Amino acid sequence: MARAAGRPGVPAHRSPRFGVPVALATALERAWSGWRGPHRTEGNADHRFVMDYPVQRHWRWKIAFYMYLSGASAGLVFFEVLLRWAGAIDAETATLGMTLGVVLSLIAILSVFDQLGPVARWNFAFALRRPRTSVVTRSVMGILLLIALRVIAVAPELAGFESPWAEGTATGDVLRALILAVAIVYIVLSAMILSSWNAIPFWNTPMVPALFVGFSLLGGVTTLPMLTWALEGQAAMETLATDLAPVAGALLIANAGLLLLHVQGMSTATRPARVSVRMLLHGAVRGRFLGGVVVLGLAVPALLVSLQLAGSMTGLEAPTALALAVAVQVGGYLLRDAILRVGVYGSPV
Amino acid sequence: MRWGFVVDLERCIGCQACVIACKAENGTPRNIHWMRVLEREEGEYPDTRRTYTPVRCNHCANPPCVKACPSGAFVQRPDGIVFVDQSACFGDRVCQSACPYYIPFRWDGGDGYFGEELTPYEEAKYGQFRVGTAMKCHFCYHRLDAGRPPACVEACPASALSIGDLDDPESQINETLRRRRHFRPREELGTEPGLYYLVGKGGGSVGGMDLAETDRG
Numbered sequence: 001m002a003r004a005a006g007r008p009g010v011p012a013h014r015s016p017r018f019g020v021p022v023a024l025a026t027a028l029e030r031a032w033s034g035w036r037g038p039h040r041t042e043g044n045a046d047h048r049f050v051m052d053y054p055v056q057r058h059w060r061w062k063i064a065f066y067m068y069l070s071g072a073s074a075g076l077v078f079f080e081v082l083l084r085w086a087g088a089i090d091a092e093t094a095t096l097g098m099t100l101g102v103v104l105s106l107i108a109i110l111s112v113f114d115q116l117g118p119v120a121r122w123n124f125a126f127a128l129r130r131p132r133t134s135v136v137t138r139s140v141m142g143i144l145l146l147i148a149l150r151v152i153a154v155a156p157e158l159a160g161f162e163s164p165w166a167e168g169t170a171t172g173d174v175l176r177a178l179i180l181a182v183a184i185v186y187i188v189l190s191a192m193i194l195s196s197w198n199a200i201p202f203w204n205t206p207m208v209p210a211l212f213v214g215f216s217l218l219g220g221v222t223t224l225p226m227l228t229w230a231l232e233g234q235a236a237m238e239t240l241a242t243d244l245a246p247v248a249g250a251l252l253i254a255n256a257g258l259l260l261l262h263v264q265g266m267s268t269a270t271r272p273a274r275v276s277v278r279m280l281l282h283g284a285v286r287g288r289f290l291g292g293v294v295v296l297g298l299a300v301p302a303l304l305v306s307l308q309l310a311g312s313m314t315g316l317e318a319p320t321a322l323a324l325a326v327a328v329q330v331g332g333y334l335l336r337d338a339i340l341r342v343g344v345y346g347s348p349v
Numbered sequence: 350m351r352w353g354f355v356v357d358l359e360r361c362i363g364c365q366a367c368v369i370a371c372k373a374e375n376g377t378p379r380n381i382h383w384m385r386v387l388e389r390e391e392g393e394y395p396d397t398r399r400t401y402t403p404v405r406c407n408h409c410a411n412p413p414c415v416k417a418c419p420s421g422a423f424v425q426r427p428d429g430i431v432f433v434d435q436s437a438c439f440g441d442r443v444c445q446s447a448c449p450y451y452i453p454f455r456w457d458g459g460d461g462y463f464g465e466e467l468t469p470y471e472e473a474k475y476g477q478f479r480v481g482t483a484m485k486c487h488f489c490y491h492r493l494d495a496g497r498p499p500a501c502v503e504a505c506p507a508s509a510l511s512i513g514d515l516d517d518p519e520s521q522i523n524e525t526l527r528r529r530r531h532f533r534p535r536e537e538l539g540t541e542p543g544l545y546y547l548v549g550k551g552g553g554s555v556g557g558m559d560l561a562e563t564d565r566g
Contacts, residue, residue, distance in 0.1 A: 019436065022479075051389035051402060054451050058442045117440015117481025118457050126420035126439050136443050137419040197413055198538050199449035348387070348404050348450045349534045349546070 025122040033118065053272045055279075056200060056343035062115040064337035068219075069108035070143055070190055071212055072332060075220025077101040077150065078183045081176050083224065084167070088240060091167060092231050097224065098154045098179075105147050135189065135196045142186035149179045187216050200343040201269060202276035207262035208339065214255040215297075215332045221248050222301070222328045225321045238317040245308040248324070252302050259298070259335075276342040289338045297331015351410070351429035352488060353515035353522050355531075356403050357547040360509035363388060363401035370504030371405075374489060376474020379462050381454045383486040384501050403510065405501070406431065406452045406486035407534060407542030417447035422483065429515075429543055430488045438482035445483075449538050453485045515543065 020028070048054070080097030083089045089097075113121060127140045153175055156163035165171040191212030194203040221244050229237035263280065266273040280289045304324045307313050313320045363386055371377070371384040384405045392398055408431050415423040415431060422438035425431050433444075433453070444453040458480040461471040478484060489499035497503070502510045513522025522545075529547045536542065 049385055049387055051387040051400075056446065058445045058455070115442075117438070117442075117455055117483075120435075120438055120440040120479060120481030123420070123437075123439040126422075126437055127441065128419070129421045129437075130419050133416040134419040134443070136417065136441065140419065194446075197417060197447040197449075199413070199447055199451070343446075345451045346449060346535065348452075349402050 019126065020122040022119070025119050028122050029119045032121075033114070051347065051349070053275050053347060054345045056340075056345065059115075059340050059343070061337060062111045064333065064340050066108045066112040066115075067190065067193075067212065067336040068333040069104050069111065071187060071216035071336075072219040072223070072329065073101045073104035073108065074146065074183045074187045074190070075216035075218070076104070076223050077146070077179060077220070078187070078217065079220040079224050081180045081183070083240075085176070088243060089224065089228055090232060090236075093224075093227050094167075095154050095157055096227050096231055098150050099158070100227065102147055102150045102154070105143055105150075109143065135192055139186070139189045139193055142182065142189045146179070146182050146186050149175065149182060153179060187213050191216070194339070194343075199345055201273040201346060202266055202342055202344060203339070205262065205265070207258060207265065211255065211258050211262060211335065211339075214251060214258055215335055218248065218251040218255060218301075218328055219332045221251060222321075222325045226325050229318060229321070234318055237321060241317055241321040242308065245305050248301070249305045249309060252298060252305060256298050256302070259293070270346065272344040272346045275344045279342040279344070280338060283342075285338050285341045288334050288341070292334030293331050293338055296327050297335060300327045301331070350427075350517070351515045352408065352493070352543060353429075353513055354405075354408070354488075354544045355511045355513070355522055355525060355547060356544065357509045357511075357529075358400070358402065359547065359549045360507045361386070361401045361403060362507050362509075363399070364506060366504045366506055367403060367501035367510060370500040371486070374492075374500035376471070376477065377484070378456050378471075378475055378478070379460060381456060381484065383454075383484075402546070403501075404450065404452075404534070405544075406488075407450060407540070407544040408486075408488055409543065410541035411539060413447040413449065413538075413540060414444040414453060417443050419443060426490070430490050430493075432487040432490065433483050433485060435479040435482040435484070438479070440481040440483065442483070444485075449535055449540065450542075453483045455481065455483050457481055 076097055080089070080094055080101070084091070084094040113124060116124060128137055131137045131141060153165065156165075163172070165175045167173075167176075188209065191209035194200075195205060195208045198204045225237050225241040225244065228240045263277055267277040268274075279285050301324050304313075304320050304327070308317075308320060308324075365386050368382055368384050368386060372382065375383060377383055384403065387402045387404055388399055389402075390397060390399050408429055410429060412423065412425060412431050415425050417423075418438075419441065420437045420439055422434050423431060423444060424434050440455050440457075442455055445451075445455070456478055461467040461475070467475060489497075489501075492499060498512060502512055511522065511525070513520040515522065517523065525547070526545060530549075531545045531547050533542045533545055
């Protein structure tokens, strides 16, 4: 410790300026994760002493869960605001969508918080320090702004007051327009996290953000009928599900096309990208990708939407919409998980 | 001034002395190696050989880790050395995803080399790191600032490693680079690494990687 104190930039165990003091962080850490036992450093022991193409192991399901939940939350709010403006859902459903969006975002943040370094995680506020260069900082700002705006939008109603920015007022319209804009920006920003670095070729392509955006919107469009069902009853849900079926169908086709293009493109790209594709189609991730993303996340929803559009599901709209929402959500999570798992670095030399 | 690092691949014998010297100097925790010598076997029996390529942080002039780090924990000194200010790091591992050389680590505390109980050496050395934060090679800048070469350079028995000022045209390192064939790791990524590999006269193969191979990643 004394040694380190003499080194500029390695101020060991010194409380960082504006940061949480180490003693407090340690106490908070004990409360947060003490029950889980000692942490193990994943993604370090695999630094082998051979020349190869290493697979990233430091970002796993918690990051995938964060990406999925935050995307689903933003997608939900995006469609909720749009459909409310179009008069397709009532005010109660819109409020529930907004509230659910906040809850999903908070769970997403907790998931990523648990992934941060033990003890050091309590300085998470430092994530906001580099908006000019770090896409992560911009993404964190985006999700916090989105949460804040949604809380502001629903807080008066949830507290039982008459909202000064209720629907129909000028302030209310501006607020909702702002939420819509921030939701779009956030979906794009969070989707760009993986593609902004060129270390991992499979991630470093515009197709990855496009896929994430597509799956986020698909998640939103298939979840909204569920909320309508809960608040307005089956008839309203059936109407909305039928109205939204063409949108869901278009998004499914777009997502399938993007996925096919991405995998096909990567299969003829650089060697690490080809290793990623091999893992995806023939390796350990095959089950998640082919079974979870392709079949459950795309093929099953496509079948259900086709039946909805053909009018073959009369009387079965509720279970169909539920199955559609569940399949799309599971597929959305597994897409993020599979993409993270097949992150292969290029050669270090 | 900008520090540069040169590795003569013709001289490296894969003894791992630099790896051990780095660990001894910096006291890096178990499983964490700021310096590594990567091995690769090539050829077909009986014409086979094993090649060695020392890798460590390249202290890039255009470092992706510095740009990607949301907390500003990765800092670049005026002399080009990139180091981690552990007091600002909160362990998000963004640097690990952004570095194309797979260099940064995160240390989450835990056991030493001989189990749960740390040796006095480990206790003293590990105490200089903050749990849950990133770490990587810092070019032994505490030694450089005191006028001594990094531990790995000093320990190399084959003199395969050397350092110098890249900005000084008269420096030994620039003289060597003018005279010898060389390349920088993954230069095509635009990171402008401060590390140069010297290759032999006939060397079509470097560290096991064919120089003509265009799809290294």
